[in-house]
């Protein structure tokens with residue numbers, strides 16, 4: 001499936017080590033800035049309904065605020081339950097002060 005680079009927020013809106021919630025084209029996305037690199041995952045925890053952007057980011061791991069599942073924000077892989085599957089990740093780039101994600105068309 002082809003992906004389209006789409007602005008999700010301004011770079012200045014994302015603070016280091018603090019998840020930032022965005023919504024683009026009906027998709028809820030969490031943006032992370034860790035060690036100068038941007039990452040993006042879907043923002044809704046696959047276990048139940050909670051926003052990962054409300055959780056705790058430690059390095060490249062995000063912990064869900066509701067039941068504590070942990071995900072690798074680089075791969076989307078679930079590292080610790082109770083979630084049984086990972087989250088989608090998106091490629092991220094910076095362009096003229098915009099954070100852009102590759103969103104499947």
Ligand code: FES
Nearest residue numbers: 045047048064067
């Ligand atoms: S809703 Fe995220 S672990 Fe339960």
